Amino acid sequence: ILNVEQSPQSLHVQEGDSTNFTCSFPSSNFYALHWYRWETAKSPEALFVMTLNGDEKKKGRISATLNTKEGYSYLYIKGSQPEDSATYLCAFVNSGNTPLVFGKGTRLSVIA
């Protein structure tokens, strides 16, 4: 059974603070790592799909890094805004035709 861990479970930050959280996954048989943002009462929205060790992806104030050898990915949010409040899910895949295995998510609350 594949285990994907996300930490912290929840996080409260002030508007303007930068923050980051972690996704840990098995370091063997890596294929892809996905990040999704899930705002309350909305659908999960894809942020990044990362496949190569050392990958760095950026979308506005949000960026992510990937280390497949040690089995972790970081998601960074620069200058957090209230609209960044959401649950951030990562999902690991160990081969091209296997399903995504999701972590439990990190719930971010940005206080104005």
Add this chain to the structure above:
Amino acid sequence: DAGVTQSPTHLIKTRGQHVTLRCSPISGHKSVSWYQQVLGQGPQFIFQYYEKEERGRGNFPDRFSARQFPNYSSELNVNALLLGDSALYLCASSRRQGAGEKLFFGSGTQLSVL
């Protein structure tokens, strides 16, 4: 373009009943996946269909079944409902099968089993 649509949005059933959940993917998307999300947990994979064929099945009992239609829409069926089936059921579509594809999710169907 319309996103992934799911119906109904909410559903209340009693134990032993049967339920059918529906999903329409984004136009041009041929892969549909179903996930179950229980409060406090990440989404758990139930099924994937691609080009109308089952391409993956998660660790769920045979009471769960699904199918994909020629227009790529999909149904998830659950028989003999148990209290533990209460959850948010998410449908996701992608252009192709393959774990490198971003998933586009619907808003989910919230199922309550009493």
